[in-house]
Amino acid sequence: MWEEQKMRQWLQQHLPAGRYAHCEGTAETAVALAARVGVDKYKAHLAGLLHDAAKSLSLAEMRHYAEGEPLLDTMLWNSRNLLHAPASSGLCRRLFAVDDEGILAAIRWHTTGRVGMTLLERIVFLADAMEPTRNYRGVEEIRKAAQDSIESGMLASYRETFCFLLESGQPIHPAGIVARNAILEELRPTKGEPLP
Numbered sequence: 188m189w190e191e192q193k194m195r196q197w198l199q200q201h202l203p204a205g206r207y208a209h210c211e212g213t214a215e216t217a218v219a220l221a222a223r224v225g226v227d228k229y230k231a232h233l234a235g236l237l238h239d240a241a242k243s244l245s246l247a248e249m250r251h252y253a254e255g256e257p258l259l260d261t262m263l264w265n266s267r268n269l270l271h272a273p274a275s276s277g278l279c280r281r282l283f284a285v286d287d288e289g290i291l292a293a294i295r296w297h298t299t300g301r302v303g304m305t306l307l308e309r310i311v312f313l314a315d316a317m318e319p320t321r322n323y324r325g326v327e328e329i330r331k332a333a334q335d336s337i338e339s340g341m342l343a344s345y346r347e348t349f350c351f352l353l354e355s356g357q358p359i360h361p362a363g364i365v366a367r368n369a370i371l372e373e374l375r376p377t378k379g380e381p382l383p
């Protein structure tokens with residue numbers, strides 16, 4: 188793997204300043220969440236720092252790096268908003284030579300989430316949504332919910348994202364829907380019992 192300093196330099200050269208600050212913020216918040224739930228802080232730091240590495244690439248460049256990453260579909264393949272996650276994972280794997288599959292998966296799934304997310308994946312998903320430079324509508328609700336648990340914070344994040352997507356007439360990726368359903372089920376007090 189590249190030296191961290193070299194990866195930081197690459198990020199600074201390939202991301203606008205505000206986006207780079209978001210990556211630093213995500214790394215910092217991911218470390219704080221990792222400390223809370225006993226996850227490896229260095230992995231949380233690195234996954235947070237690198238999660239949006241491919242964010243500013245063109246669709247063609249994203250496709251180049253995403254090629255070969257698991258579970259791609261047409262909707263992902265045609266959206267820079269969605270494809271930057273697998274593209275960032277592919278870029279970290281192929282350019283930075285990151286070989287920790289746990290870190291790569293946290294980067295791969297940071298936008299939609301997936302069913303059965305690891306703690307590291309959950310931490311990066313939530314840190315991305317609530318790090319200190321975020322200032323969109325609803326971010327305070329996410330920070331507040333995150334004080335209860337990582338999963339409550341994630342649900343608040345899905346709520347904001349899905350509301351935004353519905354209001355702006357955009358499609359919701361199915362991975363996000365089933366991922367949210369799975370977290371809802373985990374938090375249901377009568378987990379496992381029949382739904383109404």
Ligand code: GDP
Pocket residue numbers: 239242266268269272297298299315348351352357358359360361363
């Ligand atoms: P960012 O990369 O730090 O800005 O944050 P994310 O990776 O979480 O999200 C990137 C973009 O993808 C945001 O503009 C989200 O609104 C959008 N996004 C997230 N989930 C979905 C989805 O299911 N469908 C669509 N079309 N866009 C999504």
Ligand code: FE
Pocket residue numbers: 238239271272297298
């Ligand atoms: Fe992202």
Ligand code: FE
Pocket residue numbers: 209213238239315
């Ligand atoms: Fe991000």
